[in-house]
Amino acid sequence: MNEIVWPTIDSKHLIVDSKQMLIVEKEMFSDGMPQEALMEKAGIQISRWLLKKKPLLKNGITVFIGPGHNGGDGAVIARELFLKGFYVQVWCPFPIKKTLTNDHLNYLTSIGVTKLVEPPDANGKDLWIDAVFGNNQTRKVDDRLIKLFNQKFHNKYSKVISIDIPTGLCPDKGQPFLDKAVKADYTLAIGLNKIGLTQDSALPFIGELHHIDVGVPISKLSKVDKKIFKVTYKDLKNIDLPSLPKNSNKYKRGRTLLIAGSEKYPGAAYLALKGAISSGAGYVSAVLPEVVAESIWQVAPEIVLKDIMQSNQNGNASLFGALKNIDLSAFDSVAVGPGIGIDNDDWQKSKDYLLDYGGLLILDADALNRISESKLGANFFLERKFKTWITPHSKEFRRLFPNINSSTNLGLALDAAKEFNIGILFKGANSIVADSKKVWQLFGTDSQTARAGLGDLLSGFIAGSSAIDLTFCRNITAEYFAKYVLLHSFAASKCKKGSNASAIGDELSKLMRNKKMRQIS
Numbered sequence: 001m002n003e004i005v006w007p008t009i010d011s012k013h014l015i016v017d018s019k020q021m022l023i024v025e026k027e028m029f030s031d032g033m034p035q036e037a038l039m040e041k042a043g044i045q046i047s048r049w050l051l052k053k054k055p056l057l058k059n060g061i062t063v064f065i066g067p068g069h070n071g072g073d074g075a076v077i078a079r080e081l082f083l084k085g086f087y088v089q090v091w092c093p094f095p096i097k098k099t100l101t102n103d104h105l106n107y108l109t110s111i112g113v114t115k116l117v118e119p120p121d122a123n124g125k126d127l128w129i130d131a132v133f134g135n136n137q138t139r140k141v142d143d144r145l146i147k148l149f150n151q152k153f154h155n156k157y158s159k160v161i162s163i164d165i166p167t168g169l170c171p172d173k174g175q176p177f178l179d180k181a182v183k184a185d186y187t188l189a190i191g192l193n194k195i196g197l198t199q200d201s202a203l204p205f206i207g208e209l210h211h212i213d214v215g216v217p218i219s220k221l222s223k224v225d226k227k228i229f230k231v232t233y234k235d236l237k238n239i240d241l242p243s244l245p246k247n248s249n250k251y252k253r254g255r256t257l258l259i260a261g262s263e264k265y266p267g268a269a270y271l272a273l274k275g276a277i278s279s280g281a282g283y284v285s286a287v288l289p290e291v292v293a294e295s296i297w298q299v300a301p302e303i304v305l306k307d308i309m310q311s312n313q314n315g316n317a318s319l320f321g322a323l324k325n326i327d328l329s330a331f332d333s334v335a336v337g338p339g340i341g342i343d344n345d346d347w348q349k350s351k352d353y354l355l356d357y358g359g360l361l362i363l364d365a366d367a368l369n370r371i372s373e374s375k376l377g378a379n380f381f382l383e384r385k386f387k388t389w390i391t392p393h394s395k396e397f398r399r400l401f402p403n404i405n406s407s408t409n410l411g412l413a414l415d416a417a418k419e420f421n422i423g424i425l426f427k428g429a430n431s432i433v434a435d436s437k438k439v440w441q442l443f444g445t446d447s448q449t450a451r452a453g454l455g456d457l458l459s460g461f462i463a464g465s466s467a468i469d470l471t472f473c474r475n476i477t478a479e480y481f482a483k484y485v486l487l488h489s490f491a492a493s494k495c496k497k498g499s500n501a502s503a504i505g506d507e508l509s510k511l512m513r514n515k516k517m518r519q520i521s
């Protein structure tokens with residue numbers, strides 16, 4: 001059941017930490033792959049990548065060569081570009097430590113490549129290649145070197161390319177070892193993507209991230225124990241949406257219930273409903289505050305209104321009155337939270353209905369805040385014996401799980417998913433979806449996140465989409481969760497800057513319709 005079907009286990013998608021990368025390399029070497037050959041392969045693949053970007057090379061290239069094998073890669077790149085007729089010079093800011101790197105460097109000077117004795121000028125127009133430290137750097141780097149690089153980064157006439165990892169950036173945490181790291185226009189990750197590169201905290205340093213394939217065998221990748229997948233919009237093409245038979249009864253096309261909105265935040269309910277409708281679910285029903293209930297038929301006549309929620313004196317929704325009258329077992333999924341506001345007494349009375357609900361429970365926003373403030377806290381998730389997905393952003397996450405510590409959002413999501421046996425969407429610049437075994441790291445989606453109301457739309461979309469998938473497979477995994485989040489983000493990316501969540505909801509409907517049409521034809 002837990003087999004990976006999306007995306008695929010290959011070197012483009014798998015994310016590893018620095019130790020896992022070392023293990024994979026060591027295994028390749030002990031199987032007989034010569035270390036020299038792998039370095040040659042990495043350097044040549046990068047040179048090919050560079051040769052396709054001739055404008056970057058036209059003013060010459062300066063390669064910064066470090067003491068280890070990151071420097072060795074740099075030396076191979078320098079040689080290849082020099083042999084192609086480009087002006088190439090190298091600078092070694094530290095004494096060379098590894099033989100292979102030293103050999104490459106000696107050969108470079110013998111063929112006529114200039115080895116600088118002083119640091120290069122950051123105001124020049126040449127391309128700088130940072131091959132100082134890579135996957136095995138573990139500590140802070142000389143400040144002067146980083147300053148020089150960052151002076152170059154701000155020089156708008158030229159670019160900086162980091163090989164494997166920007167120097168000074170922790171390959172695992174995605175943060176500078178101290179306060180500074182090289183800022184690159186491009187980072188070329190060799191072999192596999194390192195976990196630090198895909199963290200939100202690495203965004204100011206990595207520039208455009210590209211993967212350089214050096215042919216790591218699939219048999220090695222399958223053995224990597226903690227599977228983390230990098231997913232981008234390119235992976236949308238491998239998402240198959242279930243095609244619902246046209247003549248099937250609407251109750252068999254996904255039944256979802258949304259509990260959303262309050263007198264204080266009516267708009268959240270409207271957006272969540274819009275998200276659910278855009279999924280194409282057959283039966284979308286809702287528990288709404290009176291202000292929304294009165295008008296919803298005009299904008300979304302297909303919604304079945306289950307009940308009306310009262311509000312407390314502060315305008316926050318009271319769930320209890322409605323929950324005690326509804327048979328939740330009639331729904332494949334139930335989403336609770338967008339815009340409901342906080343009411344601790346009400347949550348205390350209502351929570352048992354949600355604990356006992358046997359379908360997929362999706363908790364967002366104020367439902368999560370109500371849990372954080374309740375006596376039970378996150379143990380709510382342990383008491384619930386059925387599938388639960390939650391969608392916190394960083395602050396909500398920390399309130400919910402104050403005892404979970406990890407240096408990356410990815411680690412936080414994975415640890416909480418494991419400890420509490422839930423599916424988690426950790427919202428960030430590039431969001432993360434995790435269950436107890438696997439993680440999907442969205443990447444390249446960072447400009448689509450911070451828009452008001454998008455989260456409400458997403459909750460509804462997840463509720464509707466999961467209800468449909470649940471009619472096909474009762475035990476859907478977090479892989480589906482990750483797909484919904486990627487689809488939603490893609491719809492947002494298709495809308496012009498500044499467009500509101502409602503317009504993004506329309507785009508999402510269009511996207512889902514088109515995708516289904518294309519699958520049918």
Ligand SMILES: NC(=O)C1=CN([C@@H]2O[C@H](COP(=O)(O)OP(=O)(O)OC[C@H]3O[C@@H](n4cnc5c(N)ncnc54)[C@H](O)[C@@H]3O)[C@@H](O)[C@H]2O)[C@@H](O)CC1
Pocket residue numbers: 025035038039040042043066067068069070071072073094098132133134135136137138139140141142163164165190
């Ligand atoms: N292992 C291999 O054979 C391959 C390695 N490749 C390249 O090799 C890199 C890893 O090479 P290395 O293991 O040599 O490690 P690095 O090149 O990342 O350098 C780390 C070494 O530099 C020293 N060092 C670390 N931080 C320092 C600091 N702040 N100041 C001064 N010295 C410091 C340490 O002694 C450490 O051994 C990868 O990033 C990749 O670019 C690729 O060529 C593919 C093949």
Ligand SMILES: [K+]
Pocket residue numbers: 070130131132133134162163164165166167
């Ligand atoms: K580097």
